[in-house]
Amino acid sequence: MNPFKYGTIVSGKDFCGRKTLLKQIIGYIESSQHIVILGERRVGKSSVVYEAVLKCNGERLLYVDLLGIKSIDALCRRILRAIVVLEQKTGWFDKIIKTLSYLRPTISVDPITSMPTVSFDASVEMKANSIPEVLTLIESLGKKRPVAVVFDEFQDILNLEDSHEALAILRSKIQFQGNIPYIFVGSIRHKMDEIFTHHDSPFFKSAIPLTVAPLSYEEFSKFLKKKFTMGQRKIDDEVLEKVFKIANNIPGDIQQLCEAIWEVTTEKKISPDKLKNAIELIFAREQKSYENYISLLTNIQLKCLMAIAKEGGNSVFSISFMKSAGFNNPSSVRRAITRLTKLNILFESGGEYKFINPFFRAWLPYKG
Ligand SMILES: Nc1ncnc2c1ncn2[C@@H]1O[C@H](COP(=O)(O)OP(=O)(O)O)[C@@H](O)[C@H]1O
Ligand SMILES: [Mg+2]
Known part of the structure; x- marks a missing residue:
């Protein structure tokens, strides 16, 4: 199980x-x-x-x-x-x-x-x-x-x-x-x-x-490794570190990705390339809801979201961000971001705009 x-x-x-x-x-x-x-x-x-x-x-x-x-x-x-x-x-x-x-x-x-x-x-x-x-x-x-x-x-x-x-x-x-x-x-x-x-x-x-802050890598990775071991599987830090990174260190997202890794593996040692299969499994399960989100967005909002997926949401009002997102007016970025936040796609934390769902973030450039 x-x-x-x-x-x-x-x-x-x-x-x-x-x-x-x-x-x-x-x-x-x-x-x-x-x-x-x-x-x-x-x-x-x-x-x-x-x-x-x-x-x-x-x-x-x-x-x-x-x-x-x-x-x-x-x-x-x-x-x-x-x-x-x-x-x-x-x-x-x-x-x-x-x-x-x-x-x-x-x-x-x-x-x-x-x-x-x-x-x-x-x-x-x-x-x-x-x-x-x-x-x-x-x-x-x-x-x-x-x-x-x-x-x-x-x-x-x-x-x-x-x-x-x-x-x-x-x-x-x-x-x-x-x-x-x-x-x-x-x-x-x-x-x-x-x-x-x-x-x-x-x-x-x-x-x-x-x-409540994310669990530390040291503590949580030990806990997760044990769960893999109990099922006769072994996962290395090399893979787990990537899992934490993709999931932005959020425990619920880390466990979701581990659940998917488990689903796509049977062998004793889990190799790093299995991560791709696991993420694809999550995409397949969540595809409908991603598409649903996209259907709610205007072109401008989607462009803005893509740019954040690719470049991060640290300085969304900077000239370089606007250039790569294809905007020349900060107020249109602001409006798009307000809407994306209202839709619970993005949230703001310490001045940075982040995806609520890290897998949606990963799916966007993969898709587009
Ligand atoms: N202390 C923990 N140990 C193991 N997993 C945890 C822990 N805290 C959270 N998680 C993971 O995160 C998920 C969400 O936890 P939850 O308490 O519902 O978060 P929140 O209330 O902050 O949204 C859990 O289902 C589990 O996968
Ligand atoms: Mg809760």
């Missing part, structure tokens, strides 16, 4: 390293300190938080994923669903169901995944005044047994039309829940900054920021 996992939270034996960070997070949880976890996509934020809560002294995890939420109603439903799932095995469950009776909760078990699913009456729309109620429910959970609350992809709360109001209400409730640690996780840096470092944000300086 392919031992590499990507795109999901990893824990236990699939979790590598991060001893210091884990210890730090556990310390904060146990002293009920609120924290913000920042870092690029697929670097390992959700996993490290999950692993930390597992290793705590009995805190249970209330995990709420806010990815893609668009309304206060959705926010409340996500939290309620998490509560119901958490309490499903305890006697308290009936009480919660009663408290939520106006939402007519129905619980069922997905026949394929065996995961409990909860649905609420869709005709009831929860508004801002439901947020305090929902948070009171969390508070009573915490009184029974310690709980740590994780809001993952927290920046998506800014998508709500009334995000300021939602944040203000959340903040005003949370600050009186002294015994419950809240962990806010986010990958879009400027949005997280808007929430936690802007003076007029209700969450201004309300939590201690921690950054």
Whole structure:
């Protein structure tokens, strides 16, 4: 079986390293300190938080994923669903169901995944005044047994039309829940900054920021080599170093590439030329979504993207970049980049524009 996992939270034996960070997070949880976890996509934020809560002294995890939420109603439903799932095995469950009776909760078990699913009456729309109620429910959970609350992809709360109001209400409730640690996780840096470092944000300086950096080559390559060895295969540093480079050191992308290398090899020793086959496998799997991206772009945007794929996104407003991309006007580059960022193709980090998906970056010049 392919031992590499990507795109999901990893824990236990699939979790590598991060001893210091884990210890730090556990310390904060146990002293009920609120924290913000920042870092690029697929670097390992959700996993490290999950692993930390597992290793705590009995805190249970209330995990709420806010990815893609668009309304206060959705926010409340996500939290309620998490509560119901958490309490499903305890006697308290009936009480919660009663408290939520106006939402007519129905619980069922997905026949394929065996995961409990909860649905609420869709005709009831929860508004801002439901947020305090929902948070009171969390508070009573915490009184029974310690709980740590994780809001993952927290920046998506800014998508709500009334995000300021939602944040203000959340903040005003949370600050009186002294015994419950809240962990806010986010990958879009400027949005997280808007929430936690802007003076007029209700969450201004309300939590201690921690950054999740890529795993070191030394630590992570050892972990990956072991996985290959367990399947009677051997991979050299020569190949692994290239894998890290292609994946920009992002653990999730590194594991994705290792998964593909595993798929295209059977022999004992993995030679460097197998990397090409692995990348082609990823291209073949992802081709449709790349083409879909391209179909969303204008010619100018595509030219700009190609230029970044070839030359990197360090100095996109420089004369030499514009020349090679075929522009003579920085404002058209700016507009193209704004659109490419909105489409989640590029992101900005320390003044550099990078591809969110490194394999898409590799595919562009290969294709064009
Ligand atoms: N500590 C780790 N050990 C091994 N792999 C990891 C680790 N952290 C992240 N990964 C890899 O990255 C992928 C994404 O991790 P995740 O925690 O979901 O990242 P994020 O929440 O930052 O997007 C995982 O599926 C795994 O492949
Ligand atoms: Mg995550």
